Amino acid sequence: MSQRNPIAKMVRLFAGTAPRRFASVSVLLAVVAAIAPTQDFFSQWRYYQRRYKELIRTRADAHRLERRFVPGIHQIWIPEQHVVDRCTTCHVALQETSLGDVRKEPFRPHPPMPHSLTEFGCVVCHHGQGAATTVQEAHYSTKAWEQPILPARYTEASCGQCHMDALGGTPQLNLGRRLLARYGCAHCHAIAQPDGTLVAPVDEPPSLQHIAEKTSREWIFAWIKNPQAYAASATMPNYRFSDHEAVDIASFLVSQSTSSANSRAPLPKNVSFTKSVDPVQEGTSLYGTLFCASCHAIQNAAGNLVGGEMAPELTRVGSKVNPEWLSRWLRAPQGYDPKTRMPRYRFDDMQVALLSSFLLSKKDEDFLANVRLAQSDAASIAHGKKLVSDYGCAACHRVNGVAPPESFAPDLSRIGSKPLFQVGFLRGMPETLPDYIAGKIRDPRAFGPALKMPTFNLTDTQVEALTTALLAQTDRAVTMPPELVRSSPRPKYHPGGDPGRLMEDLRCQSCHTINGNGGDMAPDLTFEGSAVRRTWLLDFMKNPNTLRPALIRRMPKFNLSDAEIQGLSDYMLYAYQASGFDSQALDQSTLNADAAARGKQLFYEKYACQSCHVADYKRDKGYVGPALADVGNRLSPVWMYRWLNDPAAFLPGTPMPNFNLTEAEAHDVTAFLTTLKEHKKGGSK
Amino acid sequence: MRRCVITFLGLVVALSGCSRRKPVNSSLTSKVQGTQIVEVSGGKQVAGVGSKLTDPVVLQVNGADGNALAGALIKLSGDGLVFTPAEALTDASGQASAAVQLGGIPGNYEIVAETPKSGGDTATVIVREVALGYQAKLGREISDKYCRTCHDPESSPERVSNFDNLTPPQPHQFSDGNVLNRWTDADLIRIIADGGPVLGKSPQTPAYRNTLTQVQIKAVVAYIRAIAEPPYQSPARER
Numbered sequence: 055m056s057q058r059n060p061i062a063k064m065v066r067l068f069a070g071t072a073p074r075r076f077a078s079v080s081v082l083l084a085v086v087a088a089i090a091p092t093q094d095f096f097s098q099w100r101y102y103q104r105r106y107k108e109l110i111r112t113r114a115d116a117h118r119l120e121r122r123f124v125p126g127i128h129q130i131w132i133p134e135q136h137v138v139d140r141c142t143t144c145h146v147a148l149q150e151t152s153l154g155d156v157r158k159e160p161f162r163p164h165p166p167m168p169h170s171l172t173e174f175g176c177v178v179c180h181h182g183q184g185a186a187t188t189v190q191e192a193h194y195s196t197k198a199w200e201q202p203i204l205p206a207r208y209t210e211a212s213c214g215q216c217h218m219d220a221l222g223g224t225p226q227l228n229l230g231r232r233l234l235a236r237y238g239c240a241h242c243h244a245i246a247q248p249d250g251t252l253v254a255p256v257d258e259p260p261s262l263q264h265i266a267e268k269t270s271r272e273w274i275f276a277w278i279k280n281p282q283a284y285a286a287s288a289t290m291p292n293y294r295f296s297d298h299e300a301v302d303i304a305s306f307l308v309s310q311s312t313s314s315a316n317s318r319a320p321l322p323k324n325v326s327f328t329k330s331v332d333p334v335q336e337g338t339s340l341y342g343t344l345f346c347a348s349c350h351a352i353q354n355a356a357g358n359l360v361g362g363e364m365a366p367e368l369t370r371v372g373s374k375v376n377p378e379w380l381s382r383w384l385r386a387p388q389g390y391d392p393k394t395r396m397p398r399y400r401f402d403d404m405q406v407a408l409l410s411s412f413l414l415s416k417k418d419e420d421f422l423a424n425v426r427l428a429q430s431d432a433a434s435i436a437h438g439k440k441l442v443s444d445y446g447c448a449a450c451h452r453v454n455g456v457a458p459p460e461s462f463a464p465d466l467s468r469i470g471s472k473p474l475f476q477v478g479f480l481r482g483m484p485e486t487l488p489d490y491i492a493g494k495i496r497d498p499r500a501f502g503p504a505l506k507m508p509t510f511n512l513t514d515t516q517v518e519a520l521t522t523a524l525l526a527q528t529d530r531a532v533t534m535p536p537e538l539v540r541s542s543p544r545p546k547y548h549p550g551g552d553p554g555r556l557m558e559d560l561r562c563q564s565c566h567t568i569n570g571n572g573g574d575m576a577p578d579l580t581f582e583g584s585a586v587r588r589t590w591l592l593d594f595m596k597n598p599n600t601l602r603p604a605l606i607r608r609m610p611k612f613n614l615s616d617a618e619i620q621g622l623s624d625y626m627l628y629a630y631q632a633s634g635f636d637s638q639a640l641d642q643s644t645l646n647a648d649a650a651a652r653g654k655q656l657f658y659e660k661y662a663c664q665s666c667h668v669a670d671y672k673r674d675k676g677y678v679g680p681a682l683a684d685v686g687n688r689l690s691p692v693w694m695y696r697w698l699n700d701p702a703a704f705l706p707g708t709p710m711p712n713f714n715l716t717e718a719e720a721h722d723v724t725a726f727l728t729t730l731k732e733h734k735k736g737g738s739k
Numbered sequence: 740m741r742r743c744v745i746t747f748l749g750l751v752v753a754l755s756g757c758s759r760r761k762p763v764n765s766s767l768t769s770k771v772q773g774t775q776i777v778e779v780s781g782g783k784q785v786a787g788v789g790s791k792l793t794d795p796v797v798l799q800v801n802g803a804d805g806n807a808l809a810g811a812l813i814k815l816s817g818d819g820l821v822f823t824p825a826e827a828l829t830d831a832s833g834q835a836s837a838a839v840q841l842g843g844i845p846g847n848y849e850i851v852a853e854t855p856k857s858g859g860d861t862a863t864v865i866v867r868e869v870a871l872g873y874q875a876k877l878g879r880e881i882s883d884k885y886c887r888t889c890h891d892p893e894s895s896p897e898r899v900s901n902f903d904n905l906t907p908p909q910p911h912q913f914s915d916g917n918v919l920n921r922w923t924d925a926d927l928i929r930i931i932a933d934g935g936p937v938l939g940k941s942p943q944t945p946a947y948r949n950t951l952t953q954v955q956i957k958a959v960v961a962y963i964r965a966i967a968e969p970p971y972q973s974p975a976r977e978r
Contacts, residue, residue, distance in 0.1 A: 138754060154973060157818075157844065157972075162844065164875040164876065165844075165845050165873065166872070166873065166957075166961065167873055167874075168873065168954075196962060204844070205786065205789055205843070206788045206789030206844075207787065207789030207790040207791075207840075207841075207843075207844030208789075209788075209789070210787075221877075222876075222877045222955070222958075223873045223874070223876045223877035223878060223880065223958070224876070224882060226787060226790070369882040372832070403760075426810075465902060469859060500782070506767070514791060514793075515793060518790065518791070543855075659745040659942070661942065661945070662941070662942040662943040662945075665889065665901070665905050665906075665943040666901065675903075675904035675905075676901060676904050676905070677904060678888045678889070693838050702950070709884055709885055710946050711945045711946070711949070711950040712944065712949035712950045713949070714946070714948065714949045
């Protein structure tokens, strides 16, 4: 039987005796050694390089492309950034712009980018395993290498590893960073950026220390239950508290409330209206003429929000506030909340009464219709206090008796490099870091009912932007050589002295930037003293007409006293000066009629300034830039002249182009502008 | 023994034939068959590479009488695109919508939407979307700041359009491929850098040479090319 068994025969032939065994193993070794290089020959990167050569053979510039192609493994090595990238072994044509029509990977040239390929390599921006030479290992998550390629829609995150300032080409990252600050993420999470600074929140959640003066327990309850039901634009997140929990929190907040400085202020005198006056209607038009809508929004009949987003939405404010609190607040907001961004207007009793009538009429009868709360008791208040402290309410709001928690939520400084083995994915979700971060922002409680993070009211675009901003927080951003980090200083200028106190009172920097600090809603005032004439400034403070008819947002009227106006104007004229603005900068004696005539020609014919500015309301219509019909009364000739020569020198980023005027041209246009003195109230088109 | 080996090999071949092939036929079946498919909304959106489009693409199937048909099957496909869902039945109003995620390569994307017609044919419609890469995004940012107020009659209420305030000739919209596709890159760069008069055009286009960098000007041109309608075909680059 065994005689005929071929396998036994074979075994005997090759391994029957010791010399035979030795010979067999030797032959086997020789064969293996001989065929081992074929594995390299059949490797993926050689395959792609052969395919590339086939691709370029048929092209018009084949000769040039062939000459530039170097076979073999390519590597970009940047030791100080820990970059060893062999991606260019297969992506051979990244720098061949003539292959722009090729859509097939890995042979597409890289789209235009701000850095050269050899400066940072590939993985700094795209992630993945740079040293790998197979498709699987380079692009995907493997046991040895967790970080897969970053999906294209998050690539902007990589720019944020070095660039702290908003870049032109990264709108999504910029939006994400604004949202991180605006939605108050940084109240609970510490987010250290590569330059070492922490993300600073820009929202100012109101103090709750005197909340019982402002609103009712019922309103607090309804608000906590669903902030967006009260105001669609509210940034307060939803904690999904049960009715019971929300009642307890509302009870606690009312019980901890103390009386504010305002509560001791006398109420404004009651104004009685004659029958011919409809206070609500008058108040509505006052709300309009005071430009409250620059900061506050109200939903119109069509359901669209009209107004700014700097301050709370007022669509249902009549259902919220106590009328006495409102009139005191309108008088002196800082008396209730010293940190509020609302300016202290100098309203008279009539204005307070009219505005109150209008605001109290913005009421939604349904909002609190079904809210009936039981009497609060000590147990409920104690439970409410525990919830307030457990859920970190004091991280955002000031609350009596509850200290702001420290490091309340996980530090997100390096979230973009969080190891995947530490991540608890939900069943069914793609197991990648971007999907995890986006999922966590969209619905945090889905990752565990005991988690405290609330649900924010965000659109898909906003979630994607926030994810991008967080993905920039990588280990690499921390280890990046500091000389590569790009961040500009963020000055904290505040005016001093009596004028400083007045400007603080009026919250000028809520809208105006001065010396690099302040809002961007209104013109930069850093050099206002060099720019404007005193007479104009005094007049403008008294009656601020807009210079830009197209804008919805305008300077409000503060009802300042003459003494306040003079003091403030003189301070600005003295303090907000640019250098080199003495009389030698421009010989004003030559700004004569001849020069003005030449300047007019230049203004209308050569440079077509009227396409953006109005010099004459009868003929010009441009309204990109400020109206210039009265500019001769407004601006000093030296400023006009210097500004025309180089606008960006005084206002970096201004949309006004630098026309590269000759000195004579700038002189003549200045001469023309000084003749424009049409005093027109209102200035609207 | 040999029979065993042959049987085994045969089994391997047979099993490999039954690979994990996904069912080709869709899970949805068309209840009715239309004659025409049309785009309702969601075309010509401009977004960053790889991102989800803000608005879904909405399609409608019409019957022989020209009225919208409910229950008709719509299938979506497109190179590099991801649809959620990729196929759907039209609702009571005869429409179906899908969210679209763009591919990672900048450029134009075509959504091919089809619906079965009676007789085994399919009716198709092509909807185009635009993905912006880094350069075109930078261009959009600059265009929004410096160009759009005059070049786009539809700029938002916040930045009111200056288009109607200009004296004729009025500016071309940047998406106007019929006009701008005929311009060379060099001419576009020149008119942005040196103003309208260098090409015999209106001085209402200022010279941006001293305001924008060369990189920024090229980015604006890239943006103009990216959003051109009809799409811009770059001339064959031969050296």
